Amino acid sequence: MSADFLQWLQGTRLAVAIAEVWFPLVESLHVLTMACVAGTIFIVDTRLVGLTSRKLAFTYLSDRLLPWTWGAFGCSVVTGTLMFMSNATGYYANTAFRVKMLLLLLAGLNMLYFQTVTFRGVSRWDLSRPPVAARLAGAASICLWCGVIGFGRWIGFTNN
Amino acid sequence: MNARAFNDWLSSTALSQVLQDTHGAIAGIQMVHIVCLATLFALALNLSLRLAGRGLVAEPLASMAARFVPGIWICLALLLLTGSLLIVAEPHRTITNPAFYTKMGLLAVGIVLTIRLASIARGQPEKTTAPRVAMAMLYMLIWIGIIFAGRYIAYLI
Numbered sequence: 001m002s003a004d005f006l007q008w009l010q011g012t013r014l015a016v017a018i019a020e021v022w023f024p025l026v027e028s029l030h031v032l033t034m035a036c037v038a039g040t041i042f043i044v045d046t047r048l049v050g051l052t053s054r055k056l057a058f059t060y061l062s063d064r065l066l067p068w069t070w071g072a073f074g075c076s077v078v079t080g081t082l083m084f085m086s087n088a089t090g091y092y093a094n095t096a097f098r099v100k101m102l103l104l105l106l107a108g109l110n111m112l113y114f115q116t117v118t119f120r121g122v123s124r125w126d127l128s129r130p131p132v133a134a135r136l137a138g139a140a141s142i143c144l145w146c147g148v149i150g151f152g153r154w155i156g157f158t159n160n
Numbered sequence: 161m162n163a164r165a166f167n168d169w170l171s172s173t174a175l176s177q178v179l180q181d182t183h184g185a186i187a188g189i190q191m192v193h194i195v196c197l198a199t200l201f202a203l204a205l206n207l208s209l210r211l212a213g214r215g216l217v218a219e220p221l222a223s224m225a226a227r228f229v230p231g232i233w234i235c236l237a238l239l240l241l242t243g244s245l246l247i248v249a250e251p252h253r254t255i256t257n258p259a260f261y262t263k264m265g266l267l268a269v270g271i272v273l274t275i276r277l278a279s280i281a282r283g284q285p286e287k288t289t290a291p292r293v294a295m296a297m298l299y300m301l302i303w304i305g306i307i308f309a310g311r312y313i314a315y316l317i
Binding site: 024027028032034035036037038039040042043052053056060061064065068146149150153157 | 187190191197198201215216218227304307310315
């Protein structure tokens with residue numbers, strides 16, 4: 001990403017308004033939506049690992065919870081983008097921010113692989129213990145989202 | 161002892177010094193704090209939806225409450241532990257901070273509502289009434305308020 005673009009981005013009226021006035025509110029909304037994203041994912045993932053909700057069909061649980069996850073994730077992307085705009089050069093250079101983005105990408109790829117490969121045989125294990133591949137996907141997802149939260153918080157300690 | 165003297169004493173204790181001097185300790189504790197809050201928020205959201213006759217309706221409310229309420233208590237215990245460590249590590253951020261006391265007040269209401277919710281689930285669980293829907297909404301508003309107040313602690317020092 002070019003330095004000129006980042007400078008322009010953080011100089012826009014919206015970015016300046018966020019930096020000077022709205023940052024605490026936007027950040028609080030970001031934490032709230034991330035809590036909803038991670039929390040609902042944890043419930044689905046612990047079912048996938050075989051730790052919780054074992055009496056509920058996996059598809060039922062995911063169909064009921066994932067709309068909340070995606071809705072909150074959309075809001076999280078908006079609030080995260082607004083926060084990024086407020087100090088684009090600082091965030092872009094921040095290692096914790098880059099690691100968070102990498103972990104988000106890995107969490108997305110993990111979900112994509114699960115949906116396109118492992119999930120195809122869900123009818124065989126919907127009401128029973130998921131296969132190893134599904135349990136691994138769930139465990140990886142839990143770890144990745146803990147990492148997203150951890151590095152997200154670390155940004156606050158390292159961003160200038 | 162006034163608040164300032166208490167802050168000075170608390171930040172000079174051995175535990176506070178260790179937390180302040182250990183690289184990443186405060187961030188690590190905050191990370192656990194936020195993961196617990198996220199888990200608790202999702203559990204509370206599901207219970208609230210179920211109380212209002214929505215969400216995971218295939219599972220009886222009593223069964224869901226029996227699974228989720230203990231999870232909420234475990235999260236609350238971990239939040240209390242990590243929150244206490246954060247106060248010890250940085251007392252000047254919290255002891256005189258109005259956002260902190262707002263968060264604690266809301267937390268007290270959240271605990272009372274959790275007890276009430278568990279009691280409802282054990283009593284007449286499958287009845288969806290207007291007061292229960294209102295209670296479910298209030299329950300979620302309390303946790304949203306706790307998240308906001310927690311974040312505003314950093315801005316009202």
